[in-house]
Amino acid sequence: MSDCLFCKIARGEIPSRKVYEDDEVFAFHDINPVAPVHFMLIPKLHLDSLAQADEAHSALLGKMLVLASRLACEQGLENGFRTVINTGKGGGQEVFHLHIHVIGGGNIPPMVKRS
Numbered sequence: 062m063s064d065c066l067f068c069k070i071a072r073g074e075i076p077s078r079k080v081y082e083d084d085e086v087f088a089f090h091d092i093n094p095v096a097p098v099h100f101m102l103i104p105k106l107h108l109d110s111l112a113q114a115d116e117a118h119s120a121l122l123g124k125m126l127v128l129a130s131r132l133a134c135e136q137g138l139e140n141g142f143r144t145v146i147n148t149g150k151g152g153g154q155e156v157f158h159l160h161i162h163v164i165g166g167g168n169i170p171p172m173v174k175r176s
């Protein structure tokens with residue numbers, strides 16, 4: 062998708078603070094971090110969201126999860142981290158190129174508050 066923001070970032074047409082890159086994936090720091098460490102991992106292949114993924118993408122998605130953990134460690138998150146994938150308008154997704162948020166380094170509260 063030539064006009065997709067994250068495709069442009071992966072191609073280097075829009076600058077970003079790169080965390081990692083190989084033939085299939087690109088990782089970069091979020092422009093508006095919610096914690097001391099907040100980066101995103103994207104496939105170079107454009108998929109609007111996780112809802113567009115199917116069995117053909119299983120290996121790629123598995124690789125991304127394993128990589129998310131490795132990169133989190135390399136970014137200093139040995140004590141743990143949060144991974145978030147927002148999917149579709151109903152999931153609060155704002156940029157429609159599949160991405161995994163990796164977040165940590167601060168006081169990460171429980172994601173769902175129960176009273």
Ligand code: 5GP
Nearest residue numbers: 077089090091092093147153154155156157
């Ligand atoms: P979503 O809400 O779609 O899961 O997350 C989109 C994320 O992309 C947001 O956390 C937002 O801060 C980040 N973002 C939006 N535009 C840019 C940009 O141009 N550069 C970078 N590095 N992050 C961006």
Ligand code: ZN
Nearest residue numbers: 065068107158
């Ligand atoms: Zn894209």
